[in-house]
Amino acid sequence: MCLWDSMIIRYLPTQKNLKIWKLDKEVRGMLTNIIKSRLADKDTMGYGNDLLGLMLEACTPEEHGHEPLLSMDEIIDECKTFFFAGHDTSSHMLSWTMLLLSTHPECEQKLREEVVRECGNEVPTGDVLNKLKLVNMFLLETLRLYSPLSTIQRKAGLDLEVGGITVPKGTVLTIPIASIHRDKEVWGEDAHEFNPLRFENGVTRAANHPNAFLSFSGGPRSCIGQNFAMIEAKIVIVMILQRFSFFLSPKYVHAPMDVITLRPKFGLPMVLKSLEM
Numbered sequence: 592m593c594l595w596d597s598m599i600i601r602y603l604p605t606q607k608n609l610k611i612w613k614l615d616k617e618v619r620g621m622l623t624n625i626i627k628s629r630l631a632d633k634d635t636m637g638y639g640n641d642l643l644g645l646m647l648e649a650c651t652p653e654e655h656g657h658e659p660l661l662s663m664d665e666i667i668d669e670c671k672t673f674f675f676a677g678h679d680t681s682s683h684m685l686s687w688t689m690l691l692l693s694t695h696p697e698c699e700q701k702l703r704e705e706v707v708r709e710c711g712n713e714v715p716t717g718d719v720l721n722k723l724k725l726v727n728m729f730l731l732e733t734l735r736l737y738s739p740l741s742t743i744q745r746k747a748g749l750d751l752e753v754g755g756i757t758v759p760k761g762t763v764l765t766i767p768i769a770s771i772h773r774d775k776e777v778w779g780e781d782a783h784e785f786n787p788l789r790f791e792n793g794v795t796r797a798a799n800h801p802n803a804f805l806s807f808s809g810g811p812r813s814c815i816g817q818n819f820a821m822i823e824a825k826i827v828i829v830m831i832l833q834r835f836s837f838f839l840s841p842k843y844v845h846a847p848m849d850v851i852t853l854r855p856k857f858g859l860p861m862v863l864k865s866l867e868m
């Protein structure tokens with residue numbers, strides 16, 4: 592198929608396109624309704640103290656004396672970006688964390704001890720989260736072995752040379768995060784093994800190269816939500832460890848599947864037991 596054909600096909604009413612357009616219309620409709628209700632409640636409730644609220648505030652011409660900085664369509668697109676970039680990535684990180692916790696019961700116990708020591712049965716505060724070194728190392732090791740994004744791409748903006756190879760301007764480079772994360776030359780002989788302690792001295796000292804850990808990418812276009820994602824994951828894991836012991840259901844089939852994000856193909860059936868009983 593030539594480039595022209597592949598461009599044209601996006602506009603034809605194929606079954607796939609009809610589904611895409613229908614879903615896009617639904618998502619846009621949903622977001623438009625949320626935005627409309629924020630605008631309607633503005634005088635009594637303000638725009639809201641979340642990202643959408645901040646965007647709406649920045650775009651209010653009457654308050655800033657200029658044209659809106661973002662159009663309604665752009666605000667909707669930003670909402671979509673944040674939702675899709677932040678939802679599946681975080682939820683799959685949590686799935687893999689639960690898998691590794693249940694297959695490493697000795698770690699589960701150590702993490703629970705840390706959680707009980709630092710925050711008892713309370714909901715963790717920001718200060719407490721910073722003290723959870725083992726939980727942090729566990730999450731990083733989970734991300735290393737099961738990075739929600741297995742590859743990212745970059746387009747060379749100019750002719751350049753990488754590792755002795757000439758890369759012409761315009762070349763699309765795929766950065767194989769999953770392979771780099773399991774490379775013995777980078778992580779040592781135990782690269783394929785689960786060992787959270789490798790992160791004992793921080794992310795930059797865990798491998799032979801300071802930027803070897805790439806789950807959130809690196810540089811100026813790295814993940815803008817990485818701190819949020821780590822805080823969110825820590826809170827969830829702490830609250831589960833406080834309440835439940837768990838093990839993997841015999842029905843679990845290990846089949847990581849890479850569909851934009853890396854997910855367990857057949858889900859993650861688990862058996863949870865309340866610690867209060």
Ligand code: HEM
Binds near residue numbers: 744
């Ligand atoms: C474990 C969770 C997450 C992982 C593994 C992850 C991973 C990544 C990676 C690898 C990139 C770079 C993509 C590329 O260059 O092609 C990225 C970008 C991005 N992420 Fe995340 N992310 C996570 C959570 C989040 C959350 C919670 C949010 C928002 C609340 C978020 C928002 C974004 C946005 C907006 C970008 C684009 C940044 C830009 O292009 O400047 N991510 N993420």
